[in-house]
Amino acid sequence: MPENVPSLSEDRIGYLEGLVTQARAAAAVFTQYTQEDVDRIVKPMVTAGMEQAQHLARLAVEETRLGVMEDKAMKNMVATEFVYNYVKDKRTVGQIREFPERNLVEVAEPIGVIFSLTPITNPTATVLFKCIMAIKTRNAVIFSPHPKAWRCCREAMRIMYEAAVKHGAPEGVFTCLESPTLPDNVYLMHHKHVALIDATGGPGVVKAAYSSGKPALGVGAGNTPVYLEKTADLDMAVVDILTSKTFDNGTICASEQTVVIDDEIYDLVLKKFAGLDAHICSAEETELLGRTVIDPETGFARPMAIGQKATTIASVVGLSVKPNTRLLIAPIHGVGRAHPLSVEKLFPLLAVYRARSVDEALKVCVDVNHAGGIGHTAVVFSRNDEVIRKFSEALNAGRIIVNSPGSVGAIGGVYNDMVPTFSFGCGTGGGNSTTDNVNVYHYLNIKRVARRTQQHMWYRIPNQIYFNRNAVENLGQFPSRSTIMVTSPVLEQIGHVDIVRRYIPPQTHVHVLVIPDAEPEVKVVMQGVEELRFYKVDQIVALGGGSVIDAAKIMRLLYESPEANLEELGAPFLDIRKRVAEYPTEKTNRARLIAISTTSGTGSEVTPIAVLIDKQRKRKVTLADYSLSPDVAIVDPQFVMSMPKGLTADTGIDCLTHALEAAVSVYSSPYTDCNAMQAIRMAFKFLPVAYEHPGDEEARSMMHNAACLAALAFSNASVGVNHALAHAFGARFGVAHGRANALLLPHVIAYNASVPSKFMPSPHQKAYVAHKKYAMIADLLGLGGNTIAEKVDHLVAATEQLLDRLAIPRSIADLGISQEDFARAVPELAEIAFDDPSWRPTNPRMPLVSELADLLWSAYRGRRQPKEPTEKDGFAYADEYSLAQK
């Protein structure tokens, strides 16, 4: 208990504990009820509430001396019938909502014991409303009514309770504090078995609820500003405001408090009010009201005025008004303590303000809003959508009521389609946890059952791929007015450019752009783009290895979309579908990109990837987007027949690494597997032949196709840590990409085939399958072995043998790199590799930086030593491999 609250007697504590025990047992038993049980109880409760609406209204007026019996009866009916109409078909037990497209289900869990404080202004309606909500959601409630509304609230609760228990609700589901006091409330607010406080009332009650540390729905005071704009339907507005402000003598906290009226209509509006029995106060009368109905100490309205008739208030303060006066209207000239009537007045006294502009009107409404009404309700009358938009953006109110009465409008379900309520959430501005109209969903803990979903996958490849000898002849079918051929010096020298030119339709103007045969620099690319613009090309033919084709991809991107920002497009990403960078879709120019590969490794002729060197910033920019993919790929082996042996070996191993990494990628699919597996089979068979017999056209052709197939696979499944490490190591020590891949490959296979220290989160796969995939590859290659472990070992051995046949150095040490230099580099290389996008999120194991360092050291030492099986390997290897398991 807080220190400043009087202590309770032992008897009183015993009494309160009894209430909690009773409610707790009821709540526990209630958890067993079904939706049908609950609905069977709610309906007769509503009927009972409707039947007793007038009786309860009369009791409320008699006891509280506030408001109007007829209006309270209406409120009781809304609290029962309208609320029922909203909740009757709502599921509040078990599965309440399903989102099949998202594989999500929401399941309701009751809250338990709710401690509910109800106000003096809307006593019985609030109790009826909360009883229906509680039963619909299987909760028990301990009510603590305002002491001056206790009898009518207790009667409302009794009516609801008897109807509920008669139809099967647990005994003790509602209880009401006898003679509630502040210490009682504080005790219960802090009680460990009270699960939620639902406090509807004044600021003190709400503050106490939130201060208790318990979950609370604290819904308190308002100060509703109204903007009556010059385009509004004035007759409607005046009647609506009058109806609302006089409803139950203004006791609804959403009722209008200050009306800000445009200058042009101000006099007319007041005249219309006066014509409907409103008394327009003089300056003296306004001043008199300000110092009598508002307490100058607190700045709040005095209780004596709350819920009283206009004539009663006038009489009490000594104001002379006609006997039929139903509303007092007091012109004010500002908001704040100097203008006492600018605060909340829960009685038929309305402040009005003359505004000279929309801007001024909005500012005054904001001032009223902030003078005790943040988050509650605001009203605008206008036919101008722009004014309504500005008003809704400027005002901080959970309910912005448009062209309808504030009080009845905010309750919902009468003038609009908002949820019917008797508790208005005011958001954080009002110290509340919600801006909603409090409803059944606030009386539930909603559980989300999230089933595993498999995101859609894709398989995207260029439109057309032509392969085998003389595939280049297909260039003839692509009409072009102006073509640029991007190529490298050596290809021009050895006559490949001439061969290609021969097949471009004769009417085409062809311009040759020779660029260095190295990873393209920004400067080179930008010069190329200038040429594309100069010649207004409609076709680009890229003839070369990966670097030339990559350069052409980026040139086309910048030619078609000059506003493209390479820095932004090269930003890192985890999932290509969710990344931040947006590749341009608007195109200023259009050019077909035809890629003719002259090496059998990168597969750049079909990939959506391009790498650029930014020398100025000393970094590589990797661009990846399917819009970069060439439109046409030509895989013609005549352009690789003259590849030197070393290049044949390095590019061939690059191809094999692409295929092996794509095969075990967590993004692999049957679509990519068929490409990857075939590429692996072809590489193992034809790479040694192409290396040892460079003139063997079949071997060259098959390796050229294998490189393209592997690229199709990794374009969709990506690669893994082998590439990440090779990028880091190759760049640091100037080792060709394919060779760097080769030095790491056997070690990475063994690494990925063993028990991961960290699994890669992967909704696409049902289990860890990398070791099985490797075993499947071993089977495909006919390597033998009876267990998965044996097959993986055979695959590693076969890879080692292939590297031996290609005379590739078998360790990093063999490259002449000293152990000291390497040791100095390894920590940084491991970090760089970890940061490399190649493995994310596709490598089957999530690598630790330390593991990447270990892999680098393994590659430094060279040939993999067969390791002794450990107990941990049982995970991977005990399981016999079979195709059926896949």
Added chain:
Amino acid sequence: MPMNTVWLKSDEMGAVPALQEAIQHLDGARGEVVLDFSGVERIDVRALGAIEELAASADTKAVKVVLHNVNVAVYKVIKLMRLEPRLSFRT
């Protein structure tokens, strides 16, 4: 299985009488009282009160109260009332 086990069968209609009967048996049961809840789909406030009373009496008499085949819904009610440490459950 301890000696002096008292088996009582309870169904939805008869949960309260069975629980009250179990309370009567506590004096004679030196080992445990077993209540078969197989037939009980749900319990009401009175049955819950009776379980609480049974648990309290059993505590004082050092008798173990075993609820046999309690369904999940009823188990949750007992759990919400934090009675489960004072009872044993068997299926």
